[in-house]
Amino acid sequence: MSNVTRLYQKIGTKIMEQIAAGEYKVGDKLPPERDIAEQLQVSRSVIREALIMLEIKELVEVKKGSGVYVINTPSTFLNQASLQPTEKVTGQSESDEDDAGPFEMLQARQLLESHIAEFAATQVTKHEIFRLREALELERKDLEAGSNDYDGDQMFHIVIAEATQNSVLSDMVKDMWERRNRSLMWQQLHERISDQDYRKRWLADHERIFKALVRKDPVAAREAMWQHLENVKQTLFELSDVDDPSFDGYLFSSYPVTLSQSE
Structure with a gap:
């Protein structure tokens, strides 16, 4: 496993470890993003990015309106050279390590x-x-x-x-x-x-x-x-939401500095 530096990569690695440990098996549906975010104490946007990472690695499949399902285990992925992420899209792409969420x-x-x-x-x-x-x-x-x-x-x-x-x-x-x-x-x-x-x-x-x-x-x-x-x-x-069509507020805090003094 390469050095993990970005928050979504750390969370994605945590979910991969849970899959490898058998907490989620092939065919299982992952908990809703909101629940994973509460469990791991991060924002839903970070969970969304972590799940996208796992999609690219072909460890999970996203079904719109249904949820996210495990389709491979990390060991299966690591043993299949054909699942290199760069094969999914044409042209030069960011590597896993360099790609920002x-x-x-x-x-x-x-x-x-x-x-x-x-x-x-x-x-x-x-x-x-x-x-x-x-x-x-x-x-x-x-x-x-x-x-x-x-x-x-x-x-x-x-x-x-x-x-x-x-x-x-x-x-x-x-x-x-x-x-x-x-x-x-x-x-x-x-x-x-x-x-x-x-x-x-x-x-x-x-x-x-x-x-x-x-x-x-x-x-x-x-x-x-x-x-x-x-x-x-x-x-x-x-x-891009697959769990819940409703949105629960801003992804990040609003502008930290008051833009104008007038109400």
Whole structure:
């Protein structure tokens, strides 16, 4: 077993140990995420990521509306070279050790990109405004065509980072998108989601961010970006839920600093 560094990997390893010890046998249904989260004293988002990890390893199978079932034991997995995770998707992918959990990644983006949008509102030029319009139009066309491409989405976020005129910040955002695009965890999460209507809501979020940037309103830009990525987290969590169609609140604490003094 490789060194485990990420929280979801530690939890995933704990569940693997429970399967190996016979607490859960092949064919058994795992307890609901909420129960596992309470047992292991972590958030449901971490449990979701741990189960995605076990899906990639082909130790469990997710049945929408039913639950998560054990389909292999860890010893079976380790003895089957054909179950290498990189065979499940084409192209270069993150290794197990390097792959950040999708909700952990979104939290990092939320913290970083909300402040990037705030700063970008003070630095944005007509050129970036034009490019943001192009990104929104590309996003609309992809939605109308029923495309699964996220090119317009990616372009929108990267152009905002570039609007800061700070290459370090733009490189950080580009790196997060590159990690997302090659992430096995992210791809496995999206395999659970069939309804793409949520992307229309994300486009509306982008339009609110764009208007704040056009007005050069840093507070509004920060708040709009923060809320957008909160919406992304909540939507992906809801749509990928297999245990309970209801959602029990924010995945993470809301913004730790008061954004405005007015009520």
